[in-house]
Amino acid sequence: MKIVRLVIVSLALCVWPATAHVASAAPCIAKDTQNLTPTTTAPSWYVPGVTGPCVAASDPIVSPQTAYWTFFQRGWSDSWRTVPYNADYSARDCEVSLRWCGQYIIGDAYWFWYSCSGRGLSGYDVGRNIRYWADRARANGSNWRVYTWTEAGGYPYGCGFSVYALS
Amino acid sequence: MRLAVVVFVAAVAVSPAAAAAPVLRLDLATQTLQGKAILGQRPQAVVRALGRPTERTQGRRRARFSYGREDHYSAIVLFRREGSVLRSWSVVLGDRRLRETKLGLLLRLPPLRLQSRLVSELGMRIVKRYHCAAICRGDVEMPDSNVRVGFGRVRGDPPYLVLYSAT
Secondary structure: OHHHHHHHHHHHHHHHHHHHHHHHOOOOEOOOOOOOOOEOOOOOOOOOOOOOEOOOOOOOOOOOOOOOOEEEEEOOEEEEEEOHHHHHHHHHHHHHOHHHHHHHHOOOHHHHHHHHHHOOOOHHHHHHHHHHHHHHHHHHOOOEEEEEEEOHHHOOEEEEEEEEEOO | OHHHHHHHHHHHHOOOOOOOOOOOEEEOOOOEEOOEEOOOOOHHHHHHHHOOOOEEEEOOOEEEEEEEEOOEEEEEEEEEEEOOEEEEEEEEEOOOOOEEOOOEOHHHOOHHHHHHHHHHHHOOEEEEEEEEOOOEEEEEEOOOOOEEEEEEEOOOOOOEEEEEEOO
């Protein structure tokens, strides 16, 4: 029995420093213009308000005239984009109420709620994901925007987010 | 006891299931629903063809008419502004009873079978082969037209077909 306990303690001591190391080396969001695969949830290591861009570009010098995301067509999809700091506002909206935040994002609160909650996402999940992509946009540069989209034909809306560069 | 039976029968008779939405008839070759053109139509024309929507979301640039419960819809018609008027550009069909003139109950077909029949029997061209990633989806194009058909399913939701104008 003592031997078993000794083995367990030894194993714990072996593992603990590695874990502590990972925790202490707080990750940051590096500039990455290649891997832009959209997500519906932020990576597990992302902590909103704590994990930030490694080197943040300043937010673009544009003042949105509205909190609504800008509608644009991308292929046969309906898409919506916004600047990082407006995305942060939307993230906050979603954390407060997933039922209503989609009005500013895709112009349709009910459909946004239906699509996102139908994928098992909570307002916190959606908000955290939007904040993650807002930070990705900041890390990439001032011409980067957060966007979301539907499949071709305007359906379905998948509650996914990513970033792209304005040309 | 007899009263309970009467109440039960009466309840069943007026339940939503009993008053189910009519089965929609689609003709992909002529792009008609219930015998009427469905794409490129103004909202009033869609109401004339399909009746009053169960739910209506209308903005300045876009609108959506839903028929049936959102989690069990039979049709969703999407409009976008063209010039000064809203016109339908996409219709999503999600009732498994949907009957297509040539293919019959096409939403009951396995997706790959549906894809091959759209190609072999209606002469459509595959623009995006059916496959499953975050969602399952395929897209085909009508011959000599700017209309495409998307089909697939989103986790947990019934299979759908979306007929949309690819202009």
